[in-house]
Amino acid sequence: MKSVKKIINEPQNAVPEMVDGLVRAYPQYLERIPGSEAMVRSDKDSMIGKVGIVSGGGSGHEPSHAGFVGKGMLSAAVAGQVFTSPTPDQIYAAIKAADHGKGVFLVIKNYSGDVMNFDMAKDMAELDDIKIKSIIVNDDIAVEDSLYTQGRRGVAGTVLMHKLVGAAADQGASLDEIEKLAKAALPHISTIAVALSAATVPEVGKPGFTLADDEIEYGVGIHSEPGYRREKIKSSKKLVSELLAKINQEQHLDPKHQYAVLINGMGATPLMEQYIFSHDLLDQLETQNIKPVFMKVGNYMTSIEMAGISLTVFELADSTWLKYLNYPVETIAW
Amino acid sequence: MKSVKKIINEPQNAVPEMVDGLVRAYPQYLERIPGSEAMVRSDKDSMIGKVGIVSGGGSGHEPSHAGFVGKGMLSAAVAGQVFTSPTPDQIYAAIKAADHGKGVFLVIKNYSGDVMNFDMAKDMAELDDIKIKSIIVNDDIAVEDSLYTQGRRGVAGTVLMHKLVGAAADQGASLDEIEKLAKAALPHISTIAVALSAATVPEVGKPGFTLADDEIEYGVGIHSEPGYRREKIKSSKKLVSELLAKINQEQHLDPKHQYAVLINGMGATPLMEQYIFSHDLLDQLETQNIKPVFMKVGNYMTSIEMAGISLTVFELADSTWLKYLNYPVETIAW
Numbered sequence: 136m137k138s139v140k141k142i143i144n145e146p147q148n149a150v151p152e153m154v155d156g157l158v159r160a161y162p163q164y165l166e167r168i169p170g171s172e173a174m175v176r177s178d179k180d181s182m183i184g185k186v187g188i189v190s191g192g193g194s195g196h197e198p199s200h201a202g203f204v205g206k207g208m209l210s211a212a213v214a215g216q217v218f219t220s221p222t223p224d225q226i227y228a229a230i231k232a233a234d235h236g237k238g239v240f241l242v243i244k245n246y247s248g249d250v251m252n253f254d255m256a257k258d259m260a261e262l263d264d265i266k267i268k269s270i271i272v273n274d275d276i277a278v279e280d281s282l283y284t285q286g287r288r289g290v291a292g293t294v295l296m297h298k299l300v301g302a303a304a305d306q307g308a309s310l311d312e313i314e315k316l317a318k319a320a321l322p323h324i325s326t327i328a329v330a331l332s333a334a335t336v337p338e339v340g341k342p343g344f345t346l347a348d349d350e351i352e353y354g355v356g357i358h359s360e361p362g363y364r365r366e367k368i369k370s371s372k373k374l375v376s377e378l379l380a381k382i383n384q385e386q387h388l389d390p391k392h393q394y395a396v397l398i399n400g401m402g403a404t405p406l407m408e409q410y411i412f413s414h415d416l417l418d419q420l421e422t423q424n425i426k427p428v429f430m431k432v433g434n435y436m437t438s439i440e441m442a443g444i445s446l447t448v449f450e451l452a453d454s455t456w457l458k459y460l461n462y463p464v465e466t467i468a469w
Numbered sequence: 470m471k472s473v474k475k476i477i478n479e480p481q482n483a484v485p486e487m488v489d490g491l492v493r494a495y496p497q498y499l500e501r502i503p504g505s506e507a508m509v510r511s512d513k514d515s516m517i518g519k520v521g522i523v524s525g526g527g528s529g530h531e532p533s534h535a536g537f538v539g540k541g542m543l544s545a546a547v548a549g550q551v552f553t554s555p556t557p558d559q560i561y562a563a564i565k566a567a568d569h570g571k572g573v574f575l576v577i578k579n580y581s582g583d584v585m586n587f588d589m590a591k592d593m594a595e596l597d598d599i600k601i602k603s604i605i606v607n608d609d610i611a612v613e614d615s616l617y618t619q620g621r622r623g624v625a626g627t628v629l630m631h632k633l634v635g636a637a638a639d640q641g642a643s644l645d646e647i648e649k650l651a652k653a654a655l656p657h658i659s660t661i662a663v664a665l666s667a668a669t670v671p672e673v674g675k676p677g678f679t680l681a682d683d684e685i686e687y688g689v690g691i692h693s694e695p696g697y698r699r700e701k702i703k704s705s706k707k708l709v710s711e712l713l714a715k716i717n718q719e720q721h722l723d724p725k726h727q728y729a730v731l732i733n734g735m736g737a738t739p740l741m742e743q744y745i746f747s748h749d750l751l752d753q754l755e756t757q758n759i760k761p762v763f764m765k766v767g768n769y770m771t772s773i774e775m776a777g778i779s780l781t782v783f784e785l786a787d788s789t790w791l792k793y794l795n796y797p798v799e800t801i802a803w
Binding site for chain 2: 140141142143144149152153154155156157159160161194195197198202217331332348349351368370371372374398402403404405406407408409410411412413414415417430431432433434437439440442444468
């Protein structure tokens with residue numbers, strides 16, 4: 136059998152070894168919950184009296200989700216096998232570690248496996264009298280229904296949701312207030328991506344799909360789910376036009392509103408390309424008289440070594456949301 | 470002509486468009502120096518009374534160097550064409566913007582073009598009565614002399630140098646003190662890399678070298694310069710053994726000393742692999758009774774979309790150096 140060209144050992148150990156490397160490299164932020172691939176903030180005292188925020192999902196999206204664990208953002212994160220939902224008992228372990236009597240809020244990306252397993256973990260926690268609320272993030276406007284999803288998929292916009300609810304929790308918001316915030320913000324977050332290449336899951340050993348040397352695909356998901364159109368590679372300006380047109384169809388961008396923008400590299404996309412894409416995006420937004428009031432560019436929700444980029448636009452319909460985005464955090468990756 | 474599969478427009482505009490995207494996405498950190506590809510801190514007032522720190526080099530190493538411009542780190546950075554030294558006039562523009570009467574310290578990676586052009590810029594600045602000192606970083610222990618270098622190349626350890634001198638400058642160190650610090654630290658910083666694939670310069674349109682599907686090369690530079698050995702892909706544990714043995718030959722790691730470690734992805738290497746590598750590194754250091762007191766893992770000094778990883782070990786021979794590494798900064802990418 137040909138080896139996979141990756142810096143790994145046995146493919147089936149990739150996730151536990153990754154979690155081990157992560158918590159040992161960053162003990163100031165993270166502790167592993169014994170017997171699990173769940174990680175909790177190491178500054179436990181500063182979580183006291185506050186609602187816990189838990190997220191997670193399949194591995195392969197690093198720095199999501201453990202890279203966002205820390206003061207002002209997530210309380211705990213749980214890492215499933217690559218592109219596979221974490222099990223209910225692991226999610227439950229993260230919930231227990233994040234609970235300090237004020238309840239725990241779950242941020243779940245909309246994949247059938249995640250929704251089911253987080254739901255089971257929620258039932259387990261409620262038997263323990265831990266109050267739980269949750270939001271299912273479905274920001275990907277590319278397609279309705281998908282390989283692993285009913286409705287729309289949860290992608291990079293999830294990181295903005297982490298930031299919002301994490302900031303609110305750190306400032307003492309109640310579980311009900313956090314749920315209200317998340318529900319209010321969700322419909323204003325839209326994401327769409329373009330892929331230049333596919334990801335290879337270590338245990339599978341070959342890419343999840345193939346594109347010709349000069350071919351791209353719009354709307355691909357973060358687990359190699361199909362998008363909506365393939366065509367020859369275009370200039371950055373034309374890629375921006377395509378993705379921004381989709382965002383406009385959804386959100387009807389309006390210069391009277393304020394917007395935050397997240398440009399997200401999918402894993403193998405150089406920052407150089409992400410910044411060029413930013414340049415073109417800002418130019419094209421300018422023709423609509425829109426200038427984002429908040430912007431981040433980098434690798435936040437990846438798909439292993441997929442080359443590609445996603446654009447998330449978040450309409451800041453409530454003035455507190457910008458404050459939450461700018462609220463200071465102590466994490467590895469925000 | 471076949472298009473290059475990159476998110477770019479005209480290849481010859483990649484750098485100016487990248488710089489434009491960067492400064493517009495992050496106006497809170499960066500301002501473009503008019504008429505140049507040099508960028509300076511936008512919080513100019515907080516540089517007053519302090520030594521300026523300037524670095525830069527060819528583009529393609531993002532987030533280096535502009536991602537490290539900000540309070541506590543660099544005052545200005547200058548971006549040359551891809552893998553090409555910036556011109557003396559652009560470096561001079563960065564020096565002028567960084568000077569606030571206390572002099573300017575230059576952090577230069579050891580490539581013949583950079584050394585020559587920074588030297589010419591230094592001469593230009595001295596004619597303006599700006600005091601200049603500099604350090605030439607040559608942390609790559611893989612090979613002596615190389616395609617573009619006499620002696621050893623400057624690679625990811627440069628980012629640690631930025632951090633040290635930036636922290637000292639922010640705390641009011643004089644130009645002489647900063648030079649002394651940089652000279653003292655330099656011999657304690659060693660880096661070595663392994664490449665799994667090569668980078669493609671946009672204007673060239675094909676990879677700088679080729680490796681077979683199952684082949685890796687130890688000691689490759691950040692501009693596709695040759696390394697010291699090719700062989701079939703190995704497990705992460707074996708890659709760590711090879712690289713750590715080279716570091717040990719150079720530094721004779723000793724449990725009586727304190728070490729900082731930087732694990733650096735070269736562009737297309739997933740964080741998952743970087744964390745697995747971290748796990749194996751920490752295991753193998755443990756057999757030498759060594760536990761790093763400071764660690765960073767991520768993409769700091771990339772080579773466009775090269776897959777590969779570098780290991781930097783920095784012996785903290787002076788107790789202030791750890792404080793400098795931990796000193797708070799306000800940058801895009803530290």
